[in-house]
Amino acid sequence: MISPEWYYEEHLKGKSKEQIMTSIRGLKQRIGSLKNSMENPYEDIKIFMHPSEETQLYWTREYLKMAKQAYAEAGGTYILSESEARAAEFDENIYSISKITFRVKKSADIFHKYVIEVLNDIITLSEFREHGLIKKRHKKNVTKTVFLYELKNLHIGEWRRRYSAKHDEFNVLNITKWEVEFEYSNEFKPKKFGGENAYPYNFDRFQMLFEVD
Known part of the structure; x- marks a missing residue:
């Protein structure tokens, strides 16, 4: 991948608004294509790519x-699309997040519930048992600023509200449901995301915030 500065020199410098907008559309399509590929639940074996899709996605965002x-x-004057405006709104309120609740339930297992609470500069993580009692609770060894910066880099505002995969005879008995809810200290309304046997492309990185293996 080339640097954003080199991309500018090669593809943007001296171009008209119309030509630049064509580049913008192409980059947005590329981002969408990469995310769709990374979220494909049926693509068990991916062809080795160099650079990786995650790296390509990062640099395409920079371009x-x-x-x-x-x-x-x-x-x-660039006009945000509906999905871009929704993502921007999420990011604008990210430093007002007060609580994140993450629930996971497998068909043959009890549910798991994790709660991250943000109070001043203290980040607390709690894990709950099925009947609601706290299983463990501790303060995360990270500042609020660093934690929310890491969260912002996940681009959660771009997630779809619901993720789902078609069921077949194999996975109908292995259904995993998940839900994430963000609550805020300002007047911004809570945001929820969820799914069933399907996940955002960076879901593994998101789970790391809750120390889930």
């Missing part, structure tokens, strides 16, 4: 930032 900046410099 998109550069393209939007170039578009503004060329006199254009």
